Amino acid sequence: MVELLLLGGILVALFVGFNIGGSTTGPAFGPAVGADAISKTGAAALMAVFFFVGAWTIGRRVVAKLGSELITDPGVFTIETSIVVLFFIGGALFVGNYFGVPASTSMTAVGSIAGLGVATDQLSWVVMGEIAVWWIVAPVVGFWVSGMVGRYLYPSINEWVAIDSTPGPLVEMDRSGALPLPRTGSNTTRRELFGAVVVVVIGCLMAFSSGTSNIANAIAPLVGAGVDLNMMILLGCVAVAVGAFTIARRTLDTLGNDITELPLTAAIIVAIVASVIVISLSVIGIPASFVIIATTSIVGLGWGRATRTATLSGGVKGEEEANVTVGALAADEPGEPAPKMGEEEPDDIPSAADLFDPTTTARVILMQNAVPVLSTVGSYVTFAVLFQFFW
Template sequence: MMIYLAFIIAFFFAMNIGASGAAASLGVSYGSGAIKNRRLALFICAIGVFLGAVLGGGEVVKTIGSGIVPKNVLTVEIVIIILASATLSLFIANVIGIPLSTSEVTVGSVVGVGIAYQSVYVQKLLVIVSFWIIVPIVAFLTAFIIGVLMKKFNRKKGEKRSKWKPFLTFLVIATGFFEAFSAGMNNVANAIGPLVGAGLIDASNGILYGAFFVALGAFFLGEKVIETNGKRITNFSLGEGVVISGTGASLVTIASVFGLPVPLTQVTTSSIIAIGAAKEGFYIWQQKVIVQMLKVWIVSPVFSLVISYGLVKLLLESDVYSLVVLISGCIATVGILSLMKTARNKKPSFSKEEKATS
């Protein structure tokens, strides 16, 4: 029964991975107008994700399955806790339409379990986390430099009346498909890796099933997220879309070859923000959707870590005291943030009263 539950959660997680990855891949093609039909964009994404997972997802599966914590830690119960923690974080993000990195929430869940058992490969973890920071920065700088050059030579205007527009349309769709392919390579491991690490399924069959459910999620659940990445951050042309998708796909594919789970959504969104900054200036950072995404990116790995750690302590070790400490810490954090917000809100009204008395 527990094994069946592990597979059900893993496949549900895979569907949410597809929903989140949709924005990170074909969102650019949709936002630039290369693909005007949102459902068609999601269908192309589903095909790309499936092929990427089947043809190149093996190395990252090894990392998630045995590269962060020892294999002997991954029992059926632990696998369920890891997948449930990551799924909850990702599902919340998908509901509110925020493109979230499945790699971050999965690694956070695995690390939470490792901390509970004091068994984490710290050196490997530091390498992974460092690439979470480095790769989006590289994506941002690359896209920003190219965006500035495109603005300087006024390529956007030339593109509209150019005979090359059909070719650019094809190219942005092709790079979007390539990005979906890279998403499959990197992200299917997040759902299947724990199952493979625990010996519940072999890698080849696990990748095949995982790829199928990731593709289903991309097609049926990706509408809100593709709208966020494609329409709500900034407008971009066909040429800029090629830059964004090509940058993200190349970086994530390279990382996948070396077995590194990296945040595709952060990479793509960083490129989109860079293009917006190159065209409109850095005040684009003031947009609420960008601030909201940054907060979710930071909180989500910690959130999934805390959930998995707490579930291990409560369900497997019956350690209620550790759970009380975690809940108390969460309550204290929320309380402090609420007090800070209240203090900020009081300042303007105080200033007005002070002006009135003077």
């Protein structure tokens, strides 16, 4: 009976890991796939490798935080309770996916575990408070860092990293020898190749940061119940890899073909800011939400660019100065350097409505908070009301 329960718990954990691989591969490598810098298969392979590296190294600290420190008495974690906790993690994330909103896996997992802790009076409020404080601070930091980049540095960065696409593939396979070897495409420029490498490296950084934080969401309850940590990391990473090679292909299609709404330069900036914050928090054992940090970084980047002061030229009397809002993220197409501050043309300046959709933003914020609340409340009610009847 115990073996069957353990097997059931591992299968549920693998299902969570499978969904993590499917949902995080697209944001990490979508820009690279969209720029034809890497294939979907190559993106999945890099996702699997760098997720594993992040999970095997820094990810252990987050597993320890959720599996042994968030609950004062680790004995509360049994195979049965772990299955229930993982069920609410997966179920709540499914609700977010159903409504088309990328919810926070970390917040959902912590909420489910916290529900168990509150119901059994074993929640460490000190650890919970530490995690909650960083959940507030991290998105604010992401917003302001990205905002300052958007306000003062974006045009220069965009001009530096812009990729001018040329006909044909970036990389071709040379099959003239005994073994096929990759070589630069016949029309590929050095600048284009450099930009492609940068995009792929950023994707690897995002995959690594995902591994440092997200592995705990799939395996921490079972590790807290006494299942071997190393074995669960390996199994969890295999599940993530399967998700990356299968269901992630659809998200790679979506994100890879919808780059114009988030230009390559903006995607790189957001990825770097969010990844550095997530990795930094993982080092101190804090499970961070890449989705929410990246979302606030995107908003901050757009806000920073929208609040720049522009000098408009025109009129019969020469130049006329005015303060205007400058551009949505979509104002700059990949490969086209942005105008420097003060050099924008009136026709190139989108309205504020192009930058900020209150209805969509409200729906995203609502669901990103509702999904973790759903897992927390569901877990608490289950363990507080029904626990005594089953265990």
